[in-house]
Amino acid sequence: MREIRIALTGNPNVGKTTLFNALTGSRQHVGNWPGVTVEKKTGRVSHNGYEIEVVDLPGTYSLTAYSADEVVARDYILEERPDVVVQVVDATNLERNLYLTTQVAELGVPMVIALNMADMAEAQGDTIDLARLSEFLEIPVVRTVGTRGEGLDTLLEAAIKEAATSPHHEHTIGYGDDVEATIAMLADALSTDIDLARRYPLRWLAVKLLEGDENVLDKVRGGPALARVESILSSIDSDEYEAMMADKRYEAISAILPQVRKANVRNMSPSDMLDRVVTDRYLGIPIFLALMWGTFQLTFTVAAPFMTMIEAAVGWLAEFVAGSIEPAWLASFLGDGIIGGVGAVVVFLPNIFILFLILAFLEDSGYLARAAFIMDRPLYALGLPGKAFIPMLVGFGCNVPAIMATRSIEGEKDRLLTILVNPFMSCSARLPVYILLAGTFFPEQAGSVVFFLYVLGIAVAIASAKLFRSTILPGEVSPFVMEMPPYRIPTAITSLRHMWSRGSMYIRKAGSIILIGVLVVWALASFPLGVEYGSAESFAGMIGHLLEPLVAPLGFDWKVAVALIFGFIAKEIVVGSLGVLYGTGEETLSSALLADPGLSAAAALALMVFVLLYTPCVAAIGVIRQETGSWKWAGFSVAYGLVVAWLLAFVVGHSAGLFLGGI
Incomplete structure (x- = not known):
């Protein structure tokens, strides 16, 4: 074949x-x-x-x-x-x-x-x-x-x-006598670089040099053609030539179109009328926020019965293992470690998949592009390019590809700024923590609580961008140009494929990173030999009590401190760690948390805020290092996130404590 x-x-x-x-x-x-x-x-x-x-x-x-x-x-x-x-x-x-x-x-x-x-x-x-x-x-x-x-x-x-054909035609646009003469001179100069001439079309190289393409100029540097090329380029205005060449391209296109297309002259289409509403400068943002709030409400409402079934199955399995397997350490390993830890995370699969399905529907319909458009004005005013909203939206799924997506941003400072604030976008890995705590302590307002957290993440990102723009990364914001896709009716197959593509990553994490993380927590809670499981004398208890003074002002105990430490690996491990440390056995994790007198509703809200704002995961730290080329910026991101998370968790927790009690 x-x-x-x-x-x-x-x-x-x-x-x-x-x-x-x-x-x-x-x-x-x-x-x-x-x-x-x-x-x-x-x-x-x-x-x-x-x-x-x-x-x-x-x-x-x-x-x-x-x-x-x-x-x-x-x-x-x-x-x-x-x-x-x-x-x-x-x-x-x-x-x-x-x-x-x-x-x-x-x-x-x-x-x-x-x-x-x-x-x-x-x-x-x-x-x-x-x-x-x-x-x-x-x-x-x-x-x-x-x-x-x-x-x-x-x-x-x-x-x-x-x-099957050989490279042919090199179909070109005629750029006018002056430009063509300069292209010919550059092509002649470039022909002296044999290696360059063998690898690239000379006319194309000349055109790109006239357009001021630094990437192409880098290819010429160090070669025999550089001196002549620089001499020719120094005698012209590259910006003027680039504009002239763009005009010629559009002139050629404009000459072709009337001969190949008969366009229907029409009044305002339904798509245009819809755009006038959803992109309105006054209505656009409220509509976006309302859609996001509805998304989280729907996620909780639809997922609730499926969660109940999975939670019951996990509880039954943990109880069965605890009562039928010997020796006791193996029963604990399987029941408290694997089933209690990973099971606590798997419970939230329905929410994850439903959320991704709704977001896939909004994306495929063309609406999310409009969301980026309506956010351009407020973002620009606060020091972020409108193009930054695309990586920020991607961050709702995962911060790692979102940080990678900043490569589409041209300005170096704009790109760095977007990288530094992106970790505040609430990725799907944090969602199990919200679902657990909001569903446990705020069952009637769970959707609204999760919506509040997502909005808080956006607000902190924007406030941080304003702070960075006026201090460590000053400069002009690059303009945002975006072509609106047409509205489409999403197909079920396409939306389901997008949902599975993103949701399956969560399943793979549950079977690898999360599993390893919760087993490490189980080992720390089980050793040294002879200590009571999850007690203060265990390694986990020692680590937790060492860190407890740092988190006690937020209303957290040593178990939460341990869970937050392992949350650096992946945020889902926060839930898995709590499942392991509480050793739920016959009761669900939600019941165990409610029964803990040291964890109030206000402290639970503070914990959700802390999880939202501190470092997403080690993978995010690694990609920040890779994208910025500096451990300095990666370290700054971690330190800044921890400080902001502690301060806002303290403020939110104590403010909520005035109404809810506790903390």
């Missing part, structure tokens, strides 16, 4: 990932690009005797290296040389999407255009002549509808056919 490799590229929000999922199905692998922490997705599909590897490149508006995403997409095409590049184009927004087409075509690579969301363009009354568009661009154009799997076979056949 013959093999070829396809690279999927395209602007953000053109349905590229949907098309990737439709092509590859379950045969997917997610990792990181070598040397960088930008997500890499690959998948495989078999078609007509070919085994095809599909690589989903990061979404990008251009091939000029303004961000890490753009560098990854461009360098993969140039360095890895896929057999064919498939650009996914939004049929409802041809002009903006074809700008990238003009840049990819300059590379001379075999190329196919997937005219995606064609059904939406047709529903608007637009007619696109695919044959004429293909003729003008000299690139095969295939109609696709990723959400319904339409056109996939035709797309693969076109890609196979195009991959």
Whole structure:
């Protein structure tokens, strides 16, 4: 069976990932690009005797290296040389999407255009002549509808056919006599660098140098062409040339469009009318907050019966093990350690999956992009770029990929600022702690309590950004430009796939990191030999009592101190550790917590605030170190988070204590 490799590229929000999922199905692998922490997705599909590897490149508006995403997409095409590049184009927004087409075509690579969301363009009354568009661009154009799997076979056949051709056409835009003369001079100078000329198209290098692309200039440095190149570039205004070249690209696109598309002139569409409401400067934020509050209310309401069933099953299993297995240490190991620890975390699987399903629905519908838009103004005023809201939203799932997602932010200070405040976004790993404590101590207001915590995390992140911007990271905020995706009705399969992709990570953690963590806690609670399980004489008790003075002002005892220490590994271990240390046996963990006279409702609220704000996990610390290139910033993030967590937990706990009693 013959093999070829396809690279999927395209602007953000053109349905590229949907098309990737439709092509590859379950045969997917997610990792990181070598040397960088930008997500890499690959998948495989078999078609007509070919085994095809599909690589989903990061979404990008251009091939000029303004961000890490753009560098990854461009360098993969140039360095890895896929057999064919498939650009996914939004049929409802041809002009903006074809700008990238003009840049990819300059590379001379075999190329196919997937005219995606064609059904939406047709529903608007637009007619696109695919044959004429293909003729003008000299690139095969295939109609696709990723959400319904339409056109996939035709797309693969076109890609196979195009991959069999040699690199061709290097289809270019004419930039005018002056610019073309300068391009020719640069190409001639670059030709003296044999190694560079062998690896990259000379005209493309010249174009990028005229656009002031530092990444390309770095490739020239150290070579024999550098002196002549710098001499030519010093004689021109790169900003002026870049603007002129962009204008020429859009002129070429504008000349093509009337000949290939008949656009229906229409009044305001239902999508436009909906946008006027959800993106309104006064209504937008209240609508967003109301949706988030409804999300958490629905999560608790729907999950409650499933949680009860799982909790009962875990309790029965723990009781059965305790009463039927000998010796006693093995019964304790299985019952208190594995079942009590991991079981305390598994109870919250329904909440995790329901939350991810709702967020997948909001994302696939196109609403979350609007949420980023409405948050741009307040974020900008407080010192954060609007683009930071995307990593902040990702942080609701997991802070690790959220910190990685900051690579799409151009400004170095803006990016560092976003990295430092992202840990305050309440990731899904903290959710089991909220569900346990809010459901136990505030059963009637559990959804509202969790909503309060998420809003508090956002507020602390924004306040911290304002503080950092005025002190350690001063500077201008970079502007936010974002293309709104069209509203779509999410398909059940796509939303369920997104839910499973994120939720399965939680299951894997329960079977690995969390299991190891709770077993370590069990060992600490069981030794030295001969001490009572989980007593003050155990290693866990010694550690907890050593740290207890630090957390006692917050209303926490030594058991909570131990749980918080292990929460550095992963926040779910806080729940697992409590399950182990309380040795619940026949009763549920919720019942054990309620029966503890040392843990009041006010202290439980303070504990949730502390878990929200202190360091997410060791993985987050590691990725902060990797992304900033400095242990200094990683250490600062840990220290700052601990101080803020302690102070706010103290304030919230004692304030709540005035009404709830305790602490």
